Amino acid sequence: MRIGQLARRSGVSVRALRYYEEQRLLESARTSGGQRDYPDEALERVQLIQDLFAAGLSSRTVVELLPCVSTGVATPAMLDQLITERDRITVRIQDLTRAKAKLGRVIENVTAANVAQD
Amino acid sequence: MRIGQLARRSGVSVRALRYYEEQRLLESARTSGGQRDYPDEALERVQLIQDLFAAGLSSRTVVELLPCVSTGVATPAMLDQLITERDRITVRIQDLTRAKAKLGRVIENVTAANVAQD
């Protein structure tokens, strides 16, 4: 599969895929002409990378954790890192939940005021 | 209250407070010498700003919503905006929850493998 097709299938830009390779998050074979040629598994890989980015991990962290995420084998340091990141996400979810509640109260307030005005 | 004290109390940097003023998120009176002088309510205001930033809102969005968040009065457009932002947070929480579950599974996998090795 060439880069354009992988981009369309995964929903990320061509530029992003090249960036992933530059950051050693994603490998590619090359055709005789020097063009990237991806195996089908690359699609899952890209989606995994996107998930980890969406979770707020940096590319540096992702490149460290990708091996054990795909192989299931980890050093103690990697396990620590995994747990640290999960905890970070937990805290982030708590923050967002509080913020959401706060916005919810504002919305209720405003709605009540508007209804009262009608 | 001067800027240093507000910074210490709120936990944000002096630079951040000046930035908030530059973005019209926070006002200050000035002493005869030109130094910023904050009322006590500024503390809550700063914490509110931080909460909204933590929720992923941009300063542009915050400056638009701050009036109705503090006064409880909103135009229909502001109400729309509020609801849009709350929905964004909801989606974000879902994403993070999925990512957390994924990391959790990886951690289980790795832990199981390590225990099996012992």
Added chain:
DNA sequence: CCTGAACCTGACGTCGACGTGAGGTGTGAG
């Protein structure tokens, strides 16, 4: 009056995940 800490206004630097443009090459249909 003096001094050191705290404050002031510019204005440039940072970081990460790409966007974008330049200038050139590979690929496949007709």
Added chain:
DNA sequence: CTCACACCTCACGTCGACGTCAGGTTCAGG
């Protein structure tokens, strides 16, 4: 062979929330 389109490699630009440095001013205690 040609043509269009997809692809290639630099390499600079972007955006947001500040960090940081320079060069000067204000404030409070002694």
